[in-house]
Structure formats: C-alpha cells, structure tokens
Amino acid sequence: MSDALPAPAAAPLDAASRAAAPLDASRAAAGAPSAPAVSVLGLGRMGSALAGAFLSAGRTTTVWNRTPDKADALVGRGAVRAASVADAVRGSAVVVVCVRDDEAVHELLDPVAPELAGRTLLNLTSGSPEQARENAAWAAGHGCAYVDGAVMTTPPGVGDPRSMILCSGSAAAFAEHRATIAALGDPVDLGEDAGLASLHDAGLLGLMWSVFAGWLHATALVGADGVPARAFTPLAIRWLAGVGGFMDTYAPQIDAGSYPGDDATVDIQLAAVQHLLEASRDRGVDTRLPELHRDLMTRTVASGHGRDSYGRVIEQFRAGA
Structure with missing residues (x-):
C-alpha cells in the first residue's frame, strides 16, 4: 500500500487526463448504462492495482497520489489525474482509499470531509475492527456512506474474480456499488458492522500464516x-x-x-x-x-x-x- 500523505498540489490535468474525463458522457450518449465513476487515493502497489482493475473494467477512474508521477502509467491507460485530494473526491461517486494506515486515511480525508457528503467511501486500508467502526461513525457524521474492505490477495491477484474482497458497512452502499467492487474480485458482504471486514481479514491472515508455517515445517522435515x-x-x-x-x-x-x-x-x-x-x-x-x-x-x-x-x-x- 502507498504511504500517500497530503502534499503540494500536482500539476493541472494533462491532455491524456482531459481526454479521459468525458467517458461517462460519451457512454450515456451512446445509450450505454451509466456506471459510477471511481476515484482512487493512494497509488502504492495495491492502490495502483486497484485503479488498474477499475480501468480494465471500463470505469471512469480518477487517481491521486502524494507523488504525482506514480500516476503516469495509469493516466497513459486513460485515468484522470487529480490535482488534489479534493479534486479526486469531487470527481466520483465512489472514493476508494488505500494508503499506509488509518492515520494516513484521516490526514487525507479530514481536510476534505465536507466534499464526501452524498458519496460512498470504500476504505481498503489495513486497520483494526475498532478503527473501521470509528471511521463508519465519522463518515456518517459527514453524510457519507461507508464500506470497509479487505483485499484478500496480493496486487497481481486484483481483478481476478477468484480473489475475495471482504466488505462490511452500509448495506445500501454495498448493494448500490457491488458491481463496482466486483471489478476488483468477488465481493463478500459480511454485514453492516463495519468492523467485520477487518476482523475477518486478521483471522484469515492468521490462518494463512499457520498453514504456511505448517507446510514449511513439514517440508523441512521430509526434506x-x-x-x-x-x-x-x-x-x-x-x-x-x-x-x-x-x-x-x-x-x-x-x-x-x-x-x-x-x-x-x-x-x-x-x-x-x-x-x-x-x-x-x-x-x-x-x-x-x-x-x-x-x-x-x-x-x-x-x-x-x-x-x-x-x-x-x-x-x-x-x-x-
């Protein structure tokens, strides 16, 4: 995940980004069903994979990162480069954040909280169940629907329908944006308690490490x-x-x-x-x-x-x- 933090504004939208912006309008003019635009905050390995999966699914995708040049490859594929976090949030109905930790999430979003009203925040940053529940209450206080998520794969597995995307939080937001989340993998709804995705993530990772340890011990034994x-x-x-x-x-x-x-x-x-x-x-x-x-x-x-x-x-x- 990226360690994206607030930074000086990036350059204005470049030509490739401006060309990508009218995608929704052109689809509507062609009679294609409208799909919500997505903004991705944080372009570390995982964030870049998430944005790439949305692009591969044909979603209008706005991207922002503390270091603007990390967006270059995605912009080359048609992503819209946002000049600021506020611009990224304003650009989409669904805001996906995938950064270093919960503190980084709030460093990004607290200053632009009023812009989140009426949108859905999908937080794919690793954290604790308690932090997820606090974030859900924070989002509700700003009129924003909140879904906490855990990506149960490494970046190369993002976009594979076999990869689980654990989700918990707003039932209405999950139902509305399930197809959007499905661009990343198989969405698994764990219910309205926002902490359950993080809790299951911790438990399943513990299971994985236990299996790996058992396999490595057994392999050493027979080896x-x-x-x-x-x-x-x-x-x-x-x-x-x-x-x-x-x-x-x-x-x-x-x-x-x-x-x-x-x-x-x-x-x-x-x-x-x-x-x-x-x-x-x-x-x-x-x-x-x-x-x-x-x-x-x-x-x-x-x-x-x-x-x-x-x-x-x-x-x-x-x-x-």
Whole structure:
C-alpha cells in the first residue's frame, strides 16, 4: 500500500487526463448504462492495482497520489489525474482509499470531509475492527456512506474474480456499488458492522500464516531425508482438501459448544504429535511448532476432555492460556 500523505498540489490535468474525463458522457450518449465513476487515493502497489482493475473494467477512474508521477502509467491507460485530494473526491461517486494506515486515511480525508457528503467511501486500508467502526461513525457524521474492505490477495491477484474482497458497512452502499467492487474480485458482504471486514481479514491472515508455517515445517522435515519440496507439496495440497472437511465437521460443534469424540479424539492426536516431535528432533528440525500443538492438546486432556474431538482445543485459545 502507498504511504500517500497530503502534499503540494500536482500539476493541472494533462491532455491524456482531459481526454479521459468525458467517458461517462460519451457512454450515456451512446445509450450505454451509466456506471459510477471511481476515484482512487493512494497509488502504492495495491492502490495502483486497484485503479488498474477499475480501468480494465471500463470505469471512469480518477487517481491521486502524494507523488504525482506514480500516476503516469495509469493516466497513459486513460485515468484522470487529480490535482488534489479534493479534486479526486469531487470527481466520483465512489472514493476508494488505500494508503499506509488509518492515520494516513484521516490526514487525507479530514481536510476534505465536507466534499464526501452524498458519496460512498470504500476504505481498503489495513486497520483494526475498532478503527473501521470509528471511521463508519465519522463518515456518517459527514453524510457519507461507508464500506470497509479487505483485499484478500496480493496486487497481481486484483481483478481476478477468484480473489475475495471482504466488505462490511452500509448495506445500501454495498448493494448500490457491488458491481463496482466486483471489478476488483468477488465481493463478500459480511454485514453492516463495519468492523467485520477487518476482523475477518486478521483471522484469515492468521490462518494463512499457520498453514504456511505448517507446510514449511513439514517440508523441512521430509526434506531432511531428501524429499524435494516440489515432490512433497502436491501431497500437502491434496491433504489440505481433507483438512477442510474436518473443519466443516468441527464448526457446528464449536457453535454448539459440544464436541463429540466420534472421530480422532484429542488424546489420540496427542499421542500422534509426539511422533512428529521425535522425527523433527532427530533431523535437527525446529520443534517449536509441534511443541505448540502438543501443549494445546496436553492442556485440553488435563482439563478432562481428552475423549472429545479436536474442535475442543478452541477453548484453549478462548482462555488466552
């Protein structure tokens, strides 16, 4: 994401930008359905990818960045270069902000807050659920609809319909601009609590890192006996599909708070993790990850729940042990 901050005004719109500005009018004259124009504030790697996806979808796209020349490639593709944040906001019904952090968002938008009235703000800057809720209240105070979002991919994946765009906040704004957000990926509506996109983003990233860590540990383990990562990884991917099935089994147990041990119980899995620990130790592979698994299961068994399903281990996380 860009570290865009307020800066001296850029040069006035250049010829390419002026040529791009009448796109909506020409579409309307041709009888094409009108699509809301979009402004993108912040042109780091992610912001540039967002603006590029809107352009690829045929949207009139205005762009602004603290360093104006970061917009050059996008202007060459037909984007409108805004001379200021205020000009960018005035130029579109949907204002997308993707900058360094929440502080940078407010450094950009606080001075132009009156210009946001009647528009939709789509905030794709990484932040906390609490910040998202505060931003929703701030936007409402300025007559602006607010949607908080999380782009669940890296910049090269923006625009791929398989990439999730988590959204939470104004239901009316999401419904009105769903097609606009769909230019970036698959819009996933998480509800009107503006904090839910950030909350899900944090949880899903934690899941990703846990999967990566498990795969890297396993790859190091088998690699110690000469198995190449490229040979092991297809088996790992196939196994993850099966793991997904176990997650579907445990999810309703977690919601119900009941963990029938009708598959592999915690005490059985505790015995199995010891083999992983020994194999890791014998090969000089770091044992901290399997030790974490062992400790979580040991505490579950010690609490009297060794015959429950593995889903019971969630109580160790809830306890903050």
